[in-house]
Amino acid sequence: ANYNIGFLFASGPFRLEAGKRERFSLALAYGADLGELRTAVHTVQQIYNANYQFAVPPALPTAHAEGGDHYVRLSWDDVAERSIDPVSHVNDFEGYRIYRSTDPEFRDPRLITNGRGNPLPVNGKPIAQFDLVDERRGYSKETVDGVAYYLGDETGIQHVWTDNTAVNGQQYYYAVTAYDFGSPADVPDSLKFYPSENAISLSHTPRGGLILPQNAVAVRPNPKVQGFVPAAADTADHGAGRGTGDVRVRVVDSNEVPQDHLFAVSFVTPDSDSIRATTYVLRDSTTHTHLFAHGHDVDGAGVGPVGSGLLPIVKNPVETVVDEAHTGYDPGSPTNTRLTVTYDKTLDPNFRRPGYPDDITITFDDVVRDTSIVAGSYAQAKPAKFIVTAHTPAGDRQLDFRFKDVDNDGTLSRPGDRGDNIDILTFANTATRDSQSTWRVQLDTLGQGARGPIVPPRKGDVFQIRLTRPLSSDDVYTFSTRAQRVDASLARVEWSAKPYVVPNPYVGAAAFEPERFAVSGRGDRRMEFRSIPLNAVIRIYTVRGELVRALRQDGSNNGFVAWDLRTKDNLDVAPGLYVYHVEATGLGDFVGKFAVIK
Numbered sequence: 214a215n216y217n218i219g220f221l222f223a224s225g226p227f228r229l230e231a232g233k234r235e236r237f238s239l240a241l242a243y244g245a246d247l248g249e250l251r252t253a254v255h256t257v258q259q260i261y262n263a264n265y266q267f268a269v270p271p272a273l274p275t276a277h278a279e280g281g282d283h284y285v286r287l288s289w290d291d292v293a294e295r296s297i298d299p300v301s302h303v304n305d306f307e308g309y310r311i312y313r314s315t316d317p318e319f320r321d322p323r324l325i326t327n328g329r330g331n332p333l334p335v336n337g338k339p340i341a342q343f344d345l346v347d348e349r350r351g352y353s354k355e356t357v358d359g360v361a362y363y364l365g366d367e368t369g370i371q372h373v374w375t376d377n378t379a380v381n382g383q384q385y386y387y388a389v390t391a392y393d394f395g396s397p398a399d400v401p402d403s404l405k406f407y408p409s410e411n412a413i414s415l416s417h418t419p420r421g422g423l424i425l426p427q428n429a430v431a432v433r434p435n436p437k438v439q440g441f442v443p444a445a446a447d448t449a450d451h452g453a454g455r456g457t458g459d460v461r462v463r464v465v466d467s468n469e470v471p472q473d474h475l476f477a478v479s480f481v482t483p484d485s486d487s488i489r490a491t492t493y494v495l496r497d498s499t500t501h502t503h504l505f506a507h508g509h510d511v512d513g514a515g516v517g518p519v520g521s522g523l524l525p526i527v528k529n530p531v532e533t534v535v536d537e538a539h540t541g542y543d544p545g546s547p548t549n550t551r552l553t554v555t556y557d558k559t560l561d562p563n564f565r566r567p568g569y570p571d572d573i574t575i576t577f578d579d580v581v582r583d584t585s586i587v588a589g590s591y592a593q594a595k596p597a598k599f600i601v602t603a604h605t606p607a608g609d610r611q612l613d614f615r616f617k618d619v620d621n622d623g624t625l626s627r628p629g630d631r632g633d634n635i636d637i638l639t640f641a642n643t644a645t646r647d648s649q650s651t652w653r654v655q656l657d658t659l660g661q662g663a664r665g666p667i668v669p670p671r672k673g674d675v676f677q678i679r680l681t682r683p684l685s686s687d688d689v690y691t692f693s694t695r696a697q698r699v700d701a702s703l704a705r706v707e708w709s710a711k712p713y714v715v716p717n718p719y720v721g722a723a724a725f726e727p728e729r730f731a732v733s734g735r736g737d738r739r740m741e742f743r744s745i746p747l748n749a750v751i752r753i754y755t756v757r758g759e760l761v762r763a764l765r766q767d768g769s770n771n772g773f774v775a776w777d778l779r780t781k782d783n784l785d786v787a788p789g790l791y792v793y794h795v796e797a798t799g800l801g802d803f804v805g806k807f808a809v810i811k
Contacts, residue, residue, distance in 0.1 A: 458511075
């Protein structure tokens with residue numbers, strides 16, 4: 214092929230005065246036929262007329278990949294989800310598409326043509342697609358040359374995907390692209406535009422090397438080296454805060470996990486008065502870097518963003534509730550009553566205020582300890598033989614309450630809706646002292662018959678109200694990581710899975726051989742020795758005992774060694790039967806054979 218290509222640009226005559234500057238706009242327009250060429254020119258003219266303000270796809274994701282035995286696992290960041298379109302000025306992100314190909318030009322998925330049968334300048338058919346649950350599904354209303362864009366099936370967004378159909382030894386190229394939904398619904402039909410998607414822009418070096426963009430990866434799945442131990446994250450420690458959610462950490466890419474790093478998961482609430490966090494942040498405390506700051510999966514679905522090969526799985530309770538298992542009287546309390554505690558939903562249960570959401574202790578006595586707050590005709594100021602204390606992060610705080618005391622004995626002794634109750638108050642506005650009932654405490658008659666006549670709470674009775682509360686901005690979880698490694702003792706156990714050769718016999722070619730690039734002849738051949746231990750040496754001999762080639766496992770975690778079917782003198786091997794010897798230090802030796810048939 215002739216790569217010496219030059220372009221010559223010309224224009225008609227025009228005046229260029231001294232000191233004057235003229236700007237030139239150039240366009241290269243292509244088309245499969247004259248009609249497509251005219252369409253391309255028309256599109257370019259529209260872009261020029263709009264001063265180059267045209268719809269663009271979301272920001273390009275950054276993808277990572279880990280290959281293993283018959284699988285490839287992809288992970289990517291969430292930067293595309295916060296993109297603002299320069300034309301519509303809205304966040305029009307809609308989803309992700311994943312493409313797989315066995316050639317770097319991504320020709321495999323390009324199965325889509327326009328209405329006239331010509332190839333479309335699109336990425337093609339994805340192997341997987343994830344889109345927002347936002348009532349935008351199916352095909353777009355806008356079309357290009359008779360082809361609509363498929364917006365998805367309301368699957369929900371995720372940031373990890375595993376290809377379990379990968380064939381060991383095959384070189385795969387994967388790309389993760391982000392796309393938008395096109396023009397908003399309120400845009401006039403004359404101004405509507407087609408959904409935009411990231412391009413897959415790979416390029417070659419003159420020597421055949423491959424330059425991948427950040428959203429594409431090349432990976433060859435194969436078993437790991439014997440004794441391989443994947444990266445791991447320790448159990449997350451709840452280092453700060455009182456939230457009762459759950460944080461676990463899943464390793465999705467062992468290649469990215471660092472050794473002995475300390476990570477922290479912190480939480481962000483929508484505003485300072487909110488209790489429940491709606492986003493979380495992952496930070497590498499060892500390097501003092503934020504890996505992501507917009508984790509939104511607080512339902513424990515495992516679809517949040519990934520950082521350093523780590524996927525935090527956060528499950529956050531919806532609201533503060535009474536912890537029934539740990540709420541009750543202290544052991545040894547004289548009373549035989551039970552109390553129920555219910556939340557008064559006058560105020561939003563997610564509204565943070567002094568005394569809420571704090572654990573509370575009601576301490577009963579035989580003498581008056583406090584006086585209730587007046588509440589019109591409902592409850593007069595009553596002497597109370599108890600005090601109510603909230604255990605706040607800043608220290609204990611005595612709370613006000615309303616007290617309905619039917620028999621005026623200063624404690625809870627009359628059950629039922631018309632009986633005694635305590636309404637514990639908190640203040641929605643501390644400046645105006647606007648108090649609101651928060652918790653109602655009253656006698657629970659269930660099972661009282663078996664406990665005997667009511668013995669009201671008195672001195673020595675202490676009732677604890679314990680709460681389970683959502684994770685908030687006060688909470689921090691920390692965990693440490695261990696990088697992937699090779700364990701010598703485990704390798705000795707796995708040595709029983711002896712090395713083998715693929716393909717065996719080699720007949721003319723192997724399905725996973727690399728593509729030719731700017732070379733003459735048939736291109737590189739490839740065989741693989743698999744189940745190879747770390748740093749093992751492979752020696753290939755003819756049946757006469759002549760050394761053909763010596764290969765060495767490169768010290769990586771890959772459990773295979775590739776051979777290009779060339780001798781130590783860089784000559785093609787002859788057809789025939791060959792013997793190979795694997796020398797694995799500390800494990801032993803193995804001898805096998807394979808055939809080459811051209």
